[in-house]
Amino acid sequence: MFVRSIVVFCCFILVTGQSDFEVPDATVEAFTPKGLRVSIPDVEGIKLFAFHGKVNxxxxxxxxxxFSRDINKAKGGRWTFYDSQAKLKPGDVLYYWTYADYFDGQRKLGYRKDDQVFTVTELLPKPGSNVTVVPKVTTSAPPTDQGNIPNCATTVRGQAVCNKKLIFDSDFSNFKNNRDQLWTVQRRFATGPDYEFVAYDDSAVSLTNGLLVITPVLTDAVFGDNYVLNSEGLDFGERCTSVRASTDCYQKASGWRIIPPVISGQLTTKGKFSFKYGTVEVRAKLPRGDWLYPELYLNSETDEYGPYYESGQIRIAFSPGNRNAGGQTLEGGLILGQNPAARKYALKRLESAKLWSEDFHNFTVLWTPEYVKLSVDSVPYGTVFPPEGGFASLSASLNLKNSDRWRAGGKLAPFDKEMNLVIGVGAGGHNFEDRTDGSKPWVNTQAVSQKDFYRARSQWLPTWNGDHKLQVEYVKVWALD
Structure with missing residues (x-):
C-alpha cells in the first residue's frame, strides 16, 4: 500500500490543475466502545477511495x-472506510489524508486531499447499537496557553491592555441601552469580497429572551412579489450606513442584474470598538437552511494593507446551513484572499456527527502575535502559524494580491493590526465554491449568478423553516496576559 501511495502522489502532482475535481470533504465518526468510520459522498466519476490516518x-x-486502506466500491451513496477495532476517546486528534481515483470521461486521474485534522469531541453509539450517548457539557474561559507572548500585547483603539482584562462584553440582555455605544446595525447592500446575495437592514434584527436574533427573509416577502426585478430600485437613502449614492446604498434591476433576493442583518463594531490580540468568545446557535451561513468575523479596522481580504479576516466560526452539504463541518481561522486557495489555506476544520446548527456552542479564537488558535466548547481543533517567511511568502502559490505590503508588517501580517467584530447572516455568493454535480444553482463568476439563485428559490426556500436564524447569547473579548 505504501509503495502504491508514492506512485499515486507522483501522478497527482502531474495532473494538478488539469481538472476541476477535488476530493470531497470527509465525514469522520468515532464510536463507543470502539470503531472509526470515514466516508465521502459518491460523486460521479470516483472509481476508488483511500484513507490514511494517524491518531495524536x-x-x-x-x-x-x-490506518491505510483502499475502498473499491461505494455503498449507500458513500465511499466508506470502517475499522471496528479502532479505539478513540474525546480529545484525540486524527490526522489524515484521503485519495480518490477520478474518471473525467476521458481518463482516470489520481487526486489527494492532504493535511486533514479531526478532533474527537464525543463518541457516538456504534452502528446498530441501542446505546445513547450524553454529550459532555463544558464551559469556556480565556485560554491560558499563550506561550512566550510579550506582556500587554493587546491594544484597544491604540491603548495597551494587560492581565486578561475583559475588554468587550455584549450579552444582548441590555442591547437596547448600549446598542449605539457598541454596535452599528448595517443598512446597506452587500458587495465584495463575498458578494453575498443580500441587502442588510435592521428589520431582520431583533431581540428575543435576551438573545440577538438575525432572521433572513425573501426580499419579495418584504416588498411584494417580483420586487427584485424592480427597475426603480431600492434606495436606503439617509438610513444607509455606507457611502451615499454608491451601489452600497442604492441598486436597481436592469437586464441580468436584480435587487438582492434576501433581506438579512449584520452588526459591526467598526468605529466603536477595535482591538489587536486577545481571546474572543461567541456563544451562538448557527442558522440552518440551504445556502445560509453565519458571519462571525474579525475584520480590519483601517484596511491598512488594502481593501477586502488584502487586510485579512479572522473567522470565529463558519458552517454552511445546508443539511446535506457541509452542515456537519465547522471552520475557523484566517482568510488571506478571495480565490478558493487563499480562502482555504489557513482554515481549520472540525467534523461532527450532528449539524453545528442544532445546538448553542461556544466558539473561541485566541489571537496572539505568534499564532491563532481555534476552539469550540473548550475543545481546541486547530492552530494557525505563519510560514517561515510570513504569509507574504505564499503570494505566488495562493495568487495573493498586494501581499508584498505584508512584508513591512509583523510576523503575523496582515493580522497584526486592530480589527473589529462582525455578526450577521449571509446567503449565497462566493463563500460557496462552484460544484460540478449541479447541486449549487449558481456559478460564482457569472454575472447572472444572483438571478440564477433567485430562480432556484423553490429548491432552497422550503429549507428556511424557522431554524434559519442566527441566535447569539453573548460576545466577549479578553486581553492577553
Whole structure:
C-alpha cells in the first residue's frame, strides 16, 4: 500500500490543475466502545477511495499511516472506510489524508486531499447499537496557553491592555441601552469580497429572551412579489450606513442584474470598538437552511494593507446551513484572499456527527502575535502559524494580491493590526465554491449568478423553516496576559 501511495502522489502532482475535481470533504465518526468510520459522498466519476490516518501524531512527509486502506466500491451513496477495532476517546486528534481515483470521461486521474485534522469531541453509539450517548457539557474561559507572548500585547483603539482584562462584553440582555455605544446595525447592500446575495437592514434584527436574533427573509416577502426585478430600485437613502449614492446604498434591476433576493442583518463594531490580540468568545446557535451561513468575523479596522481580504479576516466560526452539504463541518481561522486557495489555506476544520446548527456552542479564537488558535466548547481543533517567511511568502502559490505590503508588517501580517467584530447572516455568493454535480444553482463568476439563485428559490426556500436564524447569547473579548 505504501509503495502504491508514492506512485499515486507522483501522478497527482502531474495532473494538478488539469481538472476541476477535488476530493470531497470527509465525514469522520468515532464510536463507543470502539470503531472509526470515514466516508465521502459518491460523486460521479470516483472509481476508488483511500484513507490514511494517524491518531495524536502528525504525518512526517508521505506516509501510509496507522490506518491505510483502499475502498473499491461505494455503498449507500458513500465511499466508506470502517475499522471496528479502532479505539478513540474525546480529545484525540486524527490526522489524515484521503485519495480518490477520478474518471473525467476521458481518463482516470489520481487526486489527494492532504493535511486533514479531526478532533474527537464525543463518541457516538456504534452502528446498530441501542446505546445513547450524553454529550459532555463544558464551559469556556480565556485560554491560558499563550506561550512566550510579550506582556500587554493587546491594544484597544491604540491603548495597551494587560492581565486578561475583559475588554468587550455584549450579552444582548441590555442591547437596547448600549446598542449605539457598541454596535452599528448595517443598512446597506452587500458587495465584495463575498458578494453575498443580500441587502442588510435592521428589520431582520431583533431581540428575543435576551438573545440577538438575525432572521433572513425573501426580499419579495418584504416588498411584494417580483420586487427584485424592480427597475426603480431600492434606495436606503439617509438610513444607509455606507457611502451615499454608491451601489452600497442604492441598486436597481436592469437586464441580468436584480435587487438582492434576501433581506438579512449584520452588526459591526467598526468605529466603536477595535482591538489587536486577545481571546474572543461567541456563544451562538448557527442558522440552518440551504445556502445560509453565519458571519462571525474579525475584520480590519483601517484596511491598512488594502481593501477586502488584502487586510485579512479572522473567522470565529463558519458552517454552511445546508443539511446535506457541509452542515456537519465547522471552520475557523484566517482568510488571506478571495480565490478558493487563499480562502482555504489557513482554515481549520472540525467534523461532527450532528449539524453545528442544532445546538448553542461556544466558539473561541485566541489571537496572539505568534499564532491563532481555534476552539469550540473548550475543545481546541486547530492552530494557525505563519510560514517561515510570513504569509507574504505564499503570494505566488495562493495568487495573493498586494501581499508584498505584508512584508513591512509583523510576523503575523496582515493580522497584526486592530480589527473589529462582525455578526450577521449571509446567503449565497462566493463563500460557496462552484460544484460540478449541479447541486449549487449558481456559478460564482457569472454575472447572472444572483438571478440564477433567485430562480432556484423553490429548491432552497422550503429549507428556511424557522431554524434559519442566527441566535447569539453573548460576545466577549479578553486581553492577553
Amino acid at each position: 501524531e502528525e504525518f512526517n512527509g508521505l506516509e501510509g499511516g496507522t
